[in-house]
Amino acid sequence: MMKTHLLRYFVVLAEELHFGRAAQRLCITQPPLSMALKTLEQDLGTVLMERDAKNVKLTPAGEAFLHEARKVLAQLQHAAEVVRGVAQGLQGRLDIGITGSMVYRQVPGFCRAFRAERPLVELCLHEMSTRDQLQAIASGQIDCGFLNIGTPQDDIRTLSIGEEPFVCCLPSEHALAQRGEIDLRELAQDTFVMFAREVAPANYDNVIACLQQAGIHPHTRHAARQWLTVMALVSAGQGVALVPACMQTVGMNGVHFAALRGSRVTTPAVLAWRPQGMPAVLEAFVASVQNLVEAGQP
Numbered sequence: 001m002m003k004t005h006l007l008r009y010f011v012v013l014a015e016e017l018h019f020g021r022a023a024q025r026l027c028i029t030q031p032p033l034s035m036a037l038k039t040l041e042q043d044l045g046t047v048l049m050e051r052d053a054k055n056v057k058l059t060p061a062g063e064a065f066l067h068e069a070r071k072v073l074a075q076l077q078h079a080a081e082v083v084r085g086v087a088q089g090l091q092g093r094l095d096i097g098i099t100g101s102m103v104y105r106q107v108p109g110f111c112r113a114f115r116a117e118r119p120l121v122e123l124c125l126h127e128m129s130t131r132d133q134l135q136a137i138a139s140g141q142i143d144c145g146f147l148n149i150g151t152p153q154d155d156i157r158t159l160s161i162g163e164e165p166f167v168c169c170l171p172s173e174h175a176l177a178q179r180g181e182i183d184l185r186e187l188a189q190d191t192f193v194m195f196a197r198e199v200a201p202a203n204y205d206n207v208i209a210c211l212q213q214a215g216i217h218p219h220t221r222h223a224a225r226q227w228l229t230v231m232a233l234v235s236a237g238q239g240v241a242l243v244p245a246c247m248q249t250v251g252m253n254g255v256h257f258a259a260l261r262g263s264r265v266t267t268p269a270v271l272a273w274r275p276q277g278m279p280a281v282l283e284a285f286v287a288s289v290q291n292l293v294e295a296g297q298p
Helices: 004-016 019-026 030-044 060-087 100-104 107-117 130-139 201-213 227-235 245-250 280-294
Strands: 049-051 056-058 092-098 121-127 144-147 157-160 164-171 191-195 219-224 241-244 255-260 270-273
Touching: 004 019, 004 030, 004 060, 019 030, 030 060, 056 060, 092 100, 092 130, 092 280, 100 107, 100 227, 100 245, 107 121, 107 280, 121 280, 130 144, 130 201, 130 270, 144 280, 157 280, 164 201, 164 227, 164 245, 191 201, 191 227, 191 241, 201 241, 219 227, 227 241, 227 245, 227 255, 241 245, 270 280
Parallel strands: 092 121, 092 144, 191 219
Antiparallel strands: 049 056, 144 270, 157 270, 164 241, 164 255
16 A cells, blocks of 8 residues: 555655755655655556656656645645534534524524534534433433423433423403413313323323313314324314414414413423443534523523
8 A cells, every 4th residue: 555655755845856955845844755755666566756856756657646646645634624613612513403492592603603603513413202202312322402391211311401381272262362361260161272292201291280270171183193283283273282482483274372360381302312332423513502491591
């Protein structure tokens, strides 16, 4: 295999066309430079330079080899820069899980801020349920995830990004649809559209606990796997629902949102990752999110 220092020696000599100046640039003596050229010519089986006591000139084969040698050295330089960038967390790729509601919360802002800090890092978002994200993090399918859990697994580390309050989502034709606030007890006879428990147990359990605290044992008709589906079913008159307040920004027709009077129910939101063998780029992303959370920025 041809050694890279031979290529570097040849390129410098081809640029200088003078053994003395080339040796000076390379910080070596002339004999190793002459030996390097001889080795290259023997390996390639052709003369690369015509030289005499006064002149050094590239042969046509030497001209062609110079072009290719420069490309090889440039590619090696690029490879070294990529490796250093990855090792320092300046380059690479992060696969990040998000639940549906996270799109309407801080996550886009976290991603924009990180891209501004490290523009060579590729961020790839994957919409997944909380349950699926935990499995994907454990298996290495994704690097980290924004999800809704209260108590993490032993092998998962989390960073809280704040709790999101729930609001009541009513069909526009509902008798209480003009209210700014609603007491949950006023919905005791309504049918509730629920978020499927197997998708996000923490969300489901928090909503049920709040309803039971208000003395409501809800009549449920539908169990959806996406908050947009929950709201679409409410819009279609299939019931009422409690949804994260951030979902109000969706702008869906046919629904009305009202704050909860006398009740408070929230959904926990965390950034989760597996701490074992964290790549530098993931460490940098976690630190960036933590800094924004501590600064109170979106």
